[in-house]
Structure formats: structure tokens, C-alpha cells
Amino acid sequence: MSTGQATLPLLNTTLENCRMVIIGVDPHKDVLVAVAVDGNGRQLALRDAPARPRGYKTLLAWTAQFEQRLWAVEDVRHVAGGFVRCLLAAGESVVWVPTQMSSDYRKKVRASGKSDPIDALACARAALAEDLPAAVPDTEARNVKMLLDHREDLVGEMVRMCSRLRWHLHDIDPDFAATIPKHKLHRPKWNKSVQEFLARQAGSVAVAICVELIGRIQELAQRAAQLEREIAALVVIHVPQLLALEGCGPLSAARILAETGDVRRFTSAAAYAMHTGTAPIPASSGNTHRVRLNRGGNRRLNAAIHRIAITQKRMHEPARTYLDNRRAKGNSNTEAIRALKRHLARRVYALLKNGPDHAQADTTVQAA
Incomplete structure (x- = not known):
């Protein structure tokens, strides 16, 4: 890596190389349960270890048998933060798996019920199927x-x-x-x-x-x-540039910064929209073309963007025009606000990616 602009490795979650092994981890206060799966989602091995520094070293030594590996840790940072910091310090590739996503994939596991190995397997398979952002060192x-x-x-x-x-x-x-x-x-x-x-x-x-x-x-x-x-x-x-976005106050900007972390870990604005839960989910049938509410993603980040959207609806004329145009095209008020939130997620991504020098960048909503 050059000493200039830092770059993050892109994690190819399509895993074209089937030799890649995914290590799904279900973290708890006292124990870490890890499941290794291959590029087809087949379980290879299972291991647990104390949720302590000695346990971190145990899991690292156990996974040394897999030449190419990616850690998929359930996003419970108050119990998994120290473990992930240890992995990153050791040069490992790590992704966070949102708890709701791991719950959804647990339902797809053939074994019924809920247990730590099942949860770890769900995390691994979620990382295998989804384009998840890489975990990065604390900033x-x-x-x-x-x-x-x-x-x-x-x-x-x-x-x-x-x-x-x-x-x-x-x-x-x-x-x-x-x-x-x-x-x-x-x-x-x-x-x-x-x-x-x-x-x-x-x-x-x-x-x-x-x-x-x-x-x-x-x-x-x-x-x-x-x-x-x-x-x-x-x-x-x-992040002074976020304050230039109409309707974004200091607390909303702080929540966006806190939940986003290093924006470079997202490969595109679309990947960031998935993380915020503002990416639309198709719900069309026949001649009816609609999208439904996305309940995935980071809900705190989604709430911050929602507050900005509601504020813009009340006091930002370009946003009001945008919402009027969406409703004129047949969108309900709720659907129009979802579209505005998707637009705001794109603007937030651009502002964070461009940096503080673009604090005065144009934040106007383009009429649709």
C-alpha cells in the first residue's frame, strides 16, 4: 500500500475462487463459536473458544489451515469489537454481518431451531451470498x-x-x-x-x-x-460537509459518521444504500410496478436519513417538488419518501467520499 491515499482491499463476495473459506462467527460475552464453510456454503469445520485474547489466538491458529479465508462476524460490537480489532491487527479480512441478515439466513439453514453453531453458519452463508462492507480499524x-x-x-x-x-x-x-x-x-x-x-x-x-x-x-x-x-x-x-445537506443537524450527521465509519469500505453508492436500508425492494406483479419497505440494513443509520427526509419535506422546496412529482407519477406519500431517502443516501455517500473540501457541494434534490 502506498503512503499516500489509503485504499481498502475489495472483498469479492461472489467468491469466484472456490478455495476461499468463510469463517462465520457467532460472538457472545463468554464464548466465540466459529464455523468454516467452503465457497459452496458446505460446512467444513466447527470450533469454539473463550471470548478472551487467548481465545482469539486459538481461533487464529485454528484457521491457519485455510490458506484463503474471510471472517464473517455477527455485528454485535459491544461483545465482538475486541475480537475484530484483534483480527484486523493480524492482517485478516473481516466483514460485519448485520444481526437481522444473520437471522434471515438462519431460517434458510436446513437444521431447525436456533443454536450458536447454526447462527455462525448463517453468518458465513450470509457473507457468501451478500456484498458486505469490509470491517476497518477504528477511526x-x-x-x-x-x-x-x-x-x-x-x-x-x-x-x-x-x-x-x-x-x-x-x-x-x-x-x-x-x-x-x-x-x-x-x-x-x-x-x-x-x-x-x-x-x-x-x-x-x-x-x-x-x-x-x-x-x-x-x-x-x-x-x-x-x-x-x-x-x-x-x-x-x-464531517462538516454533512452539515451543508439541508435538514441534517449535528446529531444526525454524528449518527451517520458513527454508523458509516470509513466510507471507502463501500464499493459504490448502491452498496452504501443497501447498508442504510434505503435500497428499494421490488414488489411488482403484472402491470403493477412498485417497491416495498426495506427492513434490512443499519436501522440507526436509516433513522438518521429518515429524519433528514422528513425535515426536507417540511422546509426544503426542492425536496417538496421532488415528492410532488413522485406522487404525480402514482407513488403514495410513503413511497415518495422512500424514494427521497434513496436519493439522500446517494448524496450522503458522495459527500462522505468527497471529504470536507466539498462541504459547499450542491445538495439540491433534482426533480423527478
Whole structure:
């Protein structure tokens, strides 16, 4: 590899060379189960090992018998991340198999039921049949993903506490509880209103719990806001070009960066669309030509693109014109939005591939 522009090896998942062996791996917290299959999907060998560094070395030594090999690891990164990092450091070729895809291929395995060997075999056969992106070493995207996931966890905890606080307030005074707008108990204005209300109440266990909850809600809201600022700063550094896309805010841009990783691991815009779950699935019959919802791909990435599409529908005139034209051709509103999402996936891929220097690139939707 040259010292200039880094390139990623293209993994030929059609496997024209039948000597290629696919190692499907079903990862768990305590054990890794690996199944080796040949280019025709026939199972060759089965092995398990502890989900620890010594187990990683065991599996690497076991697969040394296969001269050409490709690892297909189920995409459960909180338990498989360390294993994949070890494989990449050893110079192995690895692809991530989405959990939904491995589930679909498990249903095609001749053996009925569900077990770790069956899941590993499903991962191997999925990699054999599908054009999956290569796993790459960790980049700044992993740091963004960790911050983003941590913020979402804190926000989720805050929402649950707001719900509990609302029920306690309802128990103390239903009339006052009815004056608090839903989903706004974390806002400073309503925090203050609740605190003033509680200060007027006689001491009781319910009041004490409410005071504790409101304090914790304030802490979580402040930390979530701080994390959002940190994430926004990282987005400006690493993917400012995404912010030029109408309807794409810092959190959506961060989610796209976090779930995409190194965009060069995708061989084309079409491969990226499959990863985002925006590639249409034909559902035509006779003279009826339609496509149906694609439930595959990375759902978090799909959700980010969906948010951009809905925002553009509301406030971006070229997108509104595009949707009107699609509906004029017979598409339903849902089908038109799916078409817009497919277009946005293509634009996102181009922006990521071109890099920050193209932050001012044209992001206009072409009327169809």
C-alpha cells in the first residue's frame, strides 16, 4: 500500500475462487463459536473458544489451515469489537454481518431451531451470498459513536425519570400535573415551576422522591447538553460537509459518521444504500410496478436519513417538488419518501467520499 491515499482491499463476495473459506462467527460475552464453510456454503469445520485474547489466538491458529479465508462476524460490537480489532491487527479480512441478515439466513439453514453453531453458519452463508462492507480499524467514528450512544442512554434515563416524576406529581395534585406539558419536565422553566410547587407542599415521602427526581433530571439534562456540544464540535472537525445537506443537524450527521465509519469500505453508492436500508425492494406483479419497505440494513443509520427526509419535506422546496412529482407519477406519500431517502443516501455517500473540501457541494434534490 502506498503512503499516500489509503485504499481498502475489495472483498469479492461472489467468491469466484472456490478455495476461499468463510469463517462465520457467532460472538457472545463468554464464548466465540466459529464455523468454516467452503465457497459452496458446505460446512467444513466447527470450533469454539473463550471470548478472551487467548481465545482469539486459538481461533487464529485454528484457521491457519485455510490458506484463503474471510471472517464473517455477527455485528454485535459491544461483545465482538475486541475480537475484530484483534483480527484486523493480524492482517485478516473481516466483514460485519448485520444481526437481522444473520437471522434471515438462519431460517434458510436446513437444521431447525436456533443454536450458536447454526447462527455462525448463517453468518458465513450470509457473507457468501451478500456484498458486505469490509470491517476497518477504528477511526474517529468510534469515538463519536461512543459519545452519541452515551448521550442517548442519558436521555433515555432522563425520559424515564420525567415519566416517574409526572406520575408522582399526579398523585400529589392532579390539577398541577395537568399544567405541565408532556415531554418538557427537563426544561429549566418547568423544573423551576415544579420546584416552587414542591416547596409549598407538606413534607411527605412522595414530595421527597419528587425533589430527588427533579435534581437528577437537571443533572442528566445538563450532561446531555454538554455531550451534544462535544459531538457537534467533532462533527465540524470530521464531517462538516454533512452539515451543508439541508435538514441534517449535528446529531444526525454524528449518527451517520458513527454508523458509516470509513466510507471507502463501500464499493459504490448502491452498496452504501443497501447498508442504510434505503435500497428499494421490488414488489411488482403484472402491470403493477412498485417497491416495498426495506427492513434490512443499519436501522440507526436509516433513522438518521429518515429524519433528514422528513425535515426536507417540511422546509426544503426542492425536496417538496421532488415528492410532488413522485406522487404525480402514482407513488403514495410513503413511497415518495422512500424514494427521497434513496436519493439522500446517494448524496450522503458522495459527500462522505468527497471529504470536507466539498462541504459547499450542491445538495439540491433534482426533480423527478
